[in-house]
Amino acid sequence: xxxxxxxxxxxxxxxxxxxxxxxxxxxxxxxxxxxxxxxxxxxxxxxxxxxxxxxxxxxxxxxxxxxxxxxxxxxxxxxxxxxxxxxxxxxxxxxxxxxxxxxxxxxxxxxxxxxxxxxxxxxxxxxxxxxxxxxxxxxxxxxxxxxxxxxxxxxxxxxxxxxxxxxxxxxxxxxxxxxxxxxxxxxxxxxxxxxxxxxxxxxxxxxxxx
Numbered sequence: 001x002x003x004x005x006x007x008x009x010x011x012x013x014x015x016x017x018x019x020x021x022x023x024x025x026x027x028x029x030x031x032x033x034x035x036x037x038x039x040x041x042x043x044x045x046x047x048x049x050x051x052x053x054x055x056x057x058x059x060x061x062x063x064x065x066x067x068x069x070x071x072x073x074x075x076x077x078x079x080x081x082x083x084x085x086x087x088x089x090x091x092x093x094x095x096x097x098x099x100x101x102x103x104x105x106x107x108x109x110x111x112x113x114x115x116x117x118x119x120x121x122x123x124x125x126x127x128x129x130x131x132x133x134x135x136x137x138x139x140x141x142x143x144x145x146x147x148x149x150x151x152x153x154x155x156x157x158x159x160x161x162x163x164x165x166x167x168x169x170x171x172x173x174x175x176x177x178x179x180x181x182x183x184x185x186x187x188x189x190x191x192x193x194x195x196x197x198x199x200x201x202x203x204x205x206x207x208x209x210x
Contacts, residue, residue, distance in 0.1 A: 032164055033164075035162070036163065036164040038060075038062075038161055039060050039163045039164065040163075040164070042058065042060045042161065043057055043058065043060050043163070046058050046198075050109075050196060052108065052109035053109075055195050055196065056195070056196040056197070056198055057195055057196070057197060057198070058197075058198050058201055059160060059198075059201040059204060059205075060160050060161040060163065061159055061160060061161075062159055062160065062161055064159070067125035067126075068126075068127065068128040068151075068154065068159075069125075069151045070124065070125075070151070071129050071149070071151035072127075072129050074129075074131070074149070074151055075131045075149070075207065075208060076129070076208050078132075078133070078146075078149070079131055079207070079209075080208075082131075082134065086134060090136075093134055096134075096136075096140050097134045097141040100141050101143065101209060103190060104193055111190070111193040112193075112209075113202070119203075126203060127203045127204065127206055128156050128203070128204040128205070128206065129208070130145040130146055130147055130149070130205060131146045131149050131207070132144065132146070132208070133146065145205070145207060156205070
């Protein structure tokens with residue numbers, strides 16, 4: 001026979017016991033995997049804050065040997081194709097893309113830098129190029145740097161640790177949304193361009209712009 005557990009000590013009207021049933025964001029997060037721990041060991045100790053206030057990271061390579069297939073032509077061809085398509089078929093998206101990119105340039109600390117002329121054609125394997133395409137979202141263009149684009153069955157995403165999941169579950173957000181009379185939401189503008197990559201790793205995040 002299985003005994004029935006008694007819940008009476010937990011079900012009380014006291015404020016203390018009521019708090020025991022409150023959820024927290026930590027309750028929704030999974031424990032760290034082996035890869036998550038390696039990501040943390042690689043990235044966190046090397047984080048630096050630059051003089052302009054931006055946080056600077058190394059790319060979290062799994063086994064970094066600086067060797068990538070030459071995907072320059074692929075990235076250039078895809079970017080040109082995207083440019084022609086937007087210019088001819090979606091001028092509104094094209095103009096929005098130009099304005100979006102300008103935000104990364106017209107700042108005190110530009111989010112992108114031009115590759116020096118002498119470094120345009122690096123040694124074999126010592127660079128990686130990311131194709132760009134635009135997605136129309138909420139009445140404006142969102143630029144996607146396609147790190148999943150493969151050449152010779154290899155892409156940048158495959159070489160990097162993903163890092164731990166830190167997003168709250170939708171279920172928990174919805175439940176807490178109903179607990180209080182007011183809810184506050186916020187948006188981090190240009191979120192993926194708010195961190196900097198170390199100089200030695202920038203060569204693996206090259207791209208062409210129009």
